[in-house]
Amino acid sequence: MARSIKCCLSGNGRALCTWLGLFLIFALAPQTWAHPKxxxxxxxxxxxxxxxxxxxxxxxxxxxxxxxxxxxxxxxxxxxxxxxxxxxxxxxxxxxxxxxxxxxxxxxxxxxxxxxxxxxxxxMSNGLAVRRVDREVLAPFIKDGEVDLATLLATGSVTLGIVAERNYGEYLDTLLTQASPKTLTRHYGSDALGSLLQMQRLGRLQLLLGYRPEIRYQAQQQGIAEDELRFYPIRGTGKYxxxxxxxxxxxxxxxxxxxxxxxxxxxxxxxxxxxxxxxxxxxxxxxxxxxxxxxxxxxxxx
CATH class of the missing domain: 3.40.190.10 (Periplasmic binding protein-like II)
Structure with missing residues (x-):
């Protein structure tokens, strides 16, 4: 390599110098020619x-x-x-x-x-979380341990917290589309579920829709004891x-x-x-x- 460079510097080594330059470009910088990922x-x-x-x-x-x-x-x-x-x-x-x-x-x-x-x-499919003190709200709509959410929402007497634009599965999405807007409290923020849990704690909404493991975890993060909440599956959703x-x-x-x-x-x-x-x-x-x-x-x- 040293002899080649010395030859390039001489008056009659221009052709070799050109070829040497091309070799260095291809050999030392292959990433320049690689197809980008x-x-x-x-x-x-x-x-x-x-x-x-x-x-x-x-x-x-x-x-x-x-x-x-x-x-x-x-x-x-x-x-x-x-x-x-x-x-x-x-x-x-x-x-x-x-x-x-x-x-x-x-x-x-x-x-x-x-x-x-x-x-x-x-x-696990989505279910309902309710404060222990509000669970009587659900009592007339529970059969075989599951909540008839369609009938409950049709009464217009409850407020249900949901994460805005979340897909809850086709059955629940259909129910939410048919529900009166005044029964739904939608939250769009980054910490939507945590905010909804705090709203529920303050009595600004009665029910919260979501995955039980997620609600349990977020409740812990919000300082809400697990025994403050009760969870119920929803009829018609399937278990998983x-x-x-x-x-x-x-x-x-x-x-x-x-x-x-x-x-x-x-x-x-x-x-x-x-x-x-x-x-x-x-x-x-x-x-x-x-x-x-x-x-x-x-x-x-x-």
């Missing part, structure tokens, strides 16, 4: 036990850990993780950038503009629902879903189910684990 934006929302933004278990949610595995298994992308609220997350999924959310409910309406993965995990990964419905997004599905089929589901079950009350865990195992065995056989 597509950037895949992952959306995260404060949704315990799936995503956890604050507290002693920060970053240790069920999908926090799955997302780490997905990112490690997809080196063909440049990954970027962004924390958003529900409204902003849905807005970004409408935009053309390559964006994915790792914890979405499926619906027919959403499938028209979101590319969905195969089912990723199973979760599936969570999915959803990406922007573009050629890039649909290709990402193909690669995500390929990776999901290689990951053990038992670990994910056990991580979720750890957040449930003890009497619910064994039934959940059995139901989750049967569901994914059936999925694998289809």
């Amino acid at each position: 597509d950037t895949l934006i992952w959306l995260k929302r404060d949704l315990p036990p799936l995503f956890i933004f604050e507290g002693p278990k920060k970053g240790q949610g069920v999908i926090d850990e799955l997302l780490t595995e997905l990112i490690a298994g997809m080196p063909q992308y440049q990954h970027s993780v962004m924390k958003v609220n529900r409204a902003r997350g849905l807005q970004m999924l409408h935009e053309p950038s390559l964006t994915c959310d790792a914890a979405l409910n499926w619906s027919k309406e959403r499938e028209t503009w979101i590319a969905f993965s195969i089912p990723v995990f199973r979760a 629902l599936s969570g999915y990964i959803g990406c922007t419905d573009t050629p890039q997004g649909r290709q990402a879903i193909i690669e995500i599905n390929r990776l999901l089929r290689t990951l053990p589901r038992d670990h994910l189910s056990e991580a979720y079950a750890a957040w449930l009350d003890p009497e619910s865990r064994s039934a959940y684990l059995e139901a989750s195992r049967e569901f994914f065995e059936q999925q694998a056989g289809n």
Whole structure:
């Protein structure tokens, strides 16, 4: 190399110098010529036990850990993780950038503009949380331990707190669409559920709709003792629902879903189910684990 450079400096070494320069460009800076990776934006929302933004278990949610595995298994992308609220997350999924959310409910309406993965995990369905002192409000509407929410909302006599623009599953979304607006208290903030819990504590709303593990966790963060609240399942919802990964419905997004599905089929589901079950009350865990195992065995056989 030294002799070549010396020759370049001589009067008749210009051709060699040109070739040497080209060699250095290609050999020492290959990244300049490499095809740039597509950037895949992952959306995260404060949704315990799936995503956890604050507290002693920060970053240790069920999908926090799955997302780490997905990112490690997809080196063909440049990954970027962004924390958003529900409204902003849905807005970004409408935009053309390559964006994915790792914890979405499926619906027919959403499938028209979101590319969905195969089912990723199973979760307990949404239920109602009521203050212990207000539980008599529900008494006339409880049958076999479940609340007839359709009849309850039709009375127009209660206020129900919900997270704005959250999908609660097709059955509940239909009920909420049909309900009188005066019976619903919607919250759009980043800490929507925590704020709704405080409103309920102050008596500004009577009922709160959500996932029991999430409500239990947020209640602890708000300093609300668990025995202050009572939880009830809702008739017609089914005991469990599936969570999915959803990406922007573009050629890039649909290709990402193909690669995500390929990776999901290689990951053990038992670990994910056990991580979720750890957040449930003890009497619910064994039934959940059995139901989750049967569901994914059936999925694998289809």
